[in-house]
Amino acid sequence: MNxxxxxxxxxxxxxxxxxxxxxxxxxxxxxxxxxxxAQLRRERGVSFSSGDLVNDAILRLVQLGRxxxxxxAHMMALAAQLMRRILIDHAxxxxxxxxxxxxVVLNEELDGGNGPDLIALETALIRLGAxxxxxxxxxxxxxxxxxxxxxxxxxxxxxxxxxxxxxxTARAWLADALGADAALxxxx
Numbered sequence: 001m002n003x004x005x006x007x008x009x010x011x012x013x014x015x016x017x018x019x020x021x022x023x024x025x026x027x028x029x030x031x032x033x034x035x036x037x038a039q040l041r042r043e044r045g046v047s048f049s050s051g052d053l054v055n056d057a058i059l060r061l062v063q064l065g066r067x068x069x070x071x072x073a074h075m076m077a078l079a080a081q082l083m084r085r086i087l088i089d090h091a092x093x094x095x096x097x098x099x100x101x102x103x104v105v106l107n108e109e110l111d112g113g114n115g116p117d118l119i120a121l122e123t124a125l126i127r128l129g130a131x132x133x134x135x136x137x138x139x140x141x142x143x144x145x146x147x148x149x150x151x152x153x154x155x156x157x158x159x160x161x162x163x164x165x166x167x168x169t170a171r172a173w174l175a176d177a178l179g180a181d182a183a184l185x186x187x188x
Contacts, residue, residue: 010069021067025058028075032057035080038146039087043118046090057082073151077137080145091118124177128170135170142167 004012004020006027012020025032036053040046048056060082061067069075129136134156141147141155149160149167156163 006072010071010075014066014068016066021062024075025061028072028079029054031076032079035076035146036083039080039083039144043087046087048087048090053083053086056086060086071154073147073154076147076151077141077145077155080147081140084140084144088118088122091122120178121174124174127177128173131173135166135173138163138166139170139174 004023006024009020009024009027013024032054033050036048036050036057040048040050040053057079061079067078069078125136125139128139137156138152141152142149147155149163152158152163153160158166
């Protein structure tokens, strides 16, 4: 089954073929691990390894059963979103234990330790999603998924120029919502 083209495996998974799902997950495991590693590099005080995060994301993908994926980029975006949710759940559990919050910075170059915590970022993303769900999805794919604008363009059907404008808008809105202008500047 691993010799089949990705598109054929995705179509088979959409139709309920669990062997196709397993083949896809195996095929994309290195990329999923890269996404997890990128997310964890931005986190502090997280007890996850990239393998743990990938395994939890795969478990959540498997629990979804049939899934309506369009292509590889769509699958990577979904996996990044699931990983973000896992990290948020972890941060919430830590905060209920009265431990330090996990911090996340939207621009690694300006990482001075003053970035928003993951729970505050999640709250701001939910508010942004209520205003413009597309902007929230863009942040999930770009920041949490580490996706290139070209890949996001494939998933959304928008041009890269439009996505870059929307990315600036999303960053500005989040900076205002989080009160962290310096932490959100840059990262184009």
